[in-house]
Amino acid sequence: MTMKKLVNILLGASCIVALAFSTGAFIKVNAAKAAPVAGQPVDLTYAAEKALPAVVHIKYVQNSKVKTVEVQDDPFGGFFSDPFGFFGNPGGGTQRRQVQTPKREATGSGVIISADGYIVTNNHVVEGADELTVTLNDNSEYSARIIGTDKTTDLALIKVSAKNLPTLPIGDSDKLKVGEWVLAVGNPFNLSSTVTAGIVSAKARSLGANGVESFIQTDAAINAGNSGGALVNTSGELVGINAMLYSKTGSYSGYGFAIPTTIMNKVVEDLKKYGSVQRAVLDIQGQDVHNYIDMQKEKGEKVDLGTNNGIYIAKVNDGGAGEAAGLKEGDVITKVDDKNVSKMAELQEYLNSKRPGDKISITYLRNKKSITKTVTLKNAQGTTQVLKAADADLLGGYFKEITDKQKEELGINYGIEVVKVGDGALKESGIGKGFIIQVANEQPVRSVDDFQKIVKDASTSKDPVVLVRGMYPTGKRAYKVIQLSE
Secondary structure (H helix, E strand, C coil), X not given: CCCCCCCCEEEECCECCCXXXXXXXXXXXXXXXXXXXCCCCCCCHHHHHHHHHHEEEEEEEECCCEEEEEEECCCCHHHHHCCCCCCCCCCCCEEEEEEECCCEEEEEEEEECCCCXXXXXXXXXXXXXXXXXXXXXXXXXXXXXXXXXXCCCCEEEEEECCCCCCCCCECCHHHCCCCCEEEEEECHHHCCCEEEEEEEEEEEECCCCCCCCCEEEECCCCCCCCCCCEEEECCCCEEEEEEEEEECCCCCCCXXXXXXXXXXXXXXXXXXXXCCCCCCECCEEEEEHHHHHHHHHHCCCCXXXXXXXXEEEEEECCCCHHHHCCCCCCCEEEEECCEECCCHHHHHHHXXXXXXXXXXXEEEEECCEEEEEEEECECCCCCCCCCCXXXXXXXXXXXXXXXXXXXXXXXXXXXXXXEEECCCHHHHCCCCCCCEEEEECCEECCCHHHHHHHHHHXXXXXXCXXXXXXXXXXXXXXXXXXXXXX
C-alpha cells in the first residue's frame, strides 16, 4: 500500500489529556485455552489475563518553558501601543519575543518486558518529556527514565526502579497469519486496562509515517492513548507494539497498526547495549515492483521485469553496501537469504534485524536473469563500525547556559557558553573557552540538553558533523564545524 493521494489522517495514538466515555458491543468468544482448532471459536480470556498486568499507563509531562520566537511585526502595531508612534516599526519586519509555553500533559501505554523494570513504548509517547509516570494495573506508580529512543521506528525503551514486575512473554511476529485473532491492550482515552479484539488484517504494511516500518494491520480497535500498548496473540504473547490508527476523524474507524516484535527486539537490544540503534542499510532507493509497474502503465509504458513481486531499484547510492555488491538501477530484489520479499517494508523489516558488518545473500533479477550475491551490510556512514551516539561532554568541553547578564550585554536571548576545552573535536574545530553556541545544525540551542540532542542525532547520521553558529564574548560572530568522526 502506498501513500499516494491519501486524504486519511495517520494518528499516533497518544492521548492529550482527554477523557471520553463510549458504549459498544462486547463479543463473547467461547472456546478452550488449548491451541485453536481451525474453524472453531477462540478463547481470548487467557491472553487478556496474561497481558493486562504487564501493560502500563504512561503519563507524560512537559513543563512550561520560556521560549524565544520570531514574530512578524505589524507595521501599524507600534501606533496602537504608542499613541504618538515614536516606538513603532513602520517598515515591518521581524522581532524576537519571549513567550511562556503552556504545560503539556499526555497519556499513552507501555509494555513491561523484563521483571527489573524495562518497558517498551512508542517514541512519540515519551519524546520531549520532562517527567514520565508509569502506573501499573494494580495502581502502583513509578517515575521512569528514558534509556533510549529511536525515531526511525517510533520505539522507545524506558525503565522504572522496581523488581519482580509482571512481564509479557515476547512472541515471534513472523509467525502471525492474516486472519489470526489478536488483542490490543492499552489505555485509550485515559481509560486504563482496556482490551479490544480483532484479527490480523494484513502484514508488512508501509504507511510512510516512519523511516523503517513493516506494520501489522489489525481491526482490533486502537484509539488515542493506545500508543505503546500491546498487540497480543491468543497464547498471551506480545507480537507487536500498537502505534497508530488510520482515520478520517481522529477516532478509530476500522484499522490500527502495530510495530512487529521482529523490529522491536533488535531496537531494544541495541538501545540497551549501545544507546542507539545499529542500523544496517543497503543504501538503495526503490519501491514495490507492483507500484512501479502501475506508475509506468499510467504513463502509457509497458514494463516486463520478469516478475510482479519484489523491490525495484531506482537508485544505488555511492559508497554504500548496494554499490559494493554490484546492484544497479533497474535490478529487482526478490529474496534476502532464504526469505522471499515482495515489498519494501519486508526488506526493511529483515534488514532491521541485522547490524553493520553482517553478511546477507541477495537474489535479484537483472534483465530477467536471476543473480545471487553475498553483501556485507554497512551503516549510514558507509562503514561497518559500531556507531555510538556521541555525548556533548565527550567532545572535549563543558558547557553552561548563558546568564541574564550575558544576554543583556551581548543583545541575545539564548545560547550556551563553552566553559572549558580539552583535547577533542571541540578544540580541533577552533572553538575555545568563552565561545557562545547559539545555533547548531540549523536548530536553536537554548540549553545544554538541546545541544546534547543535536550532537547525538548528528553522530549516527550519514553526515556526522555539527555546524555551529555563535559568538565570542566580544560580540564577534563566527561559524564553526565540529567533526564527530575521524
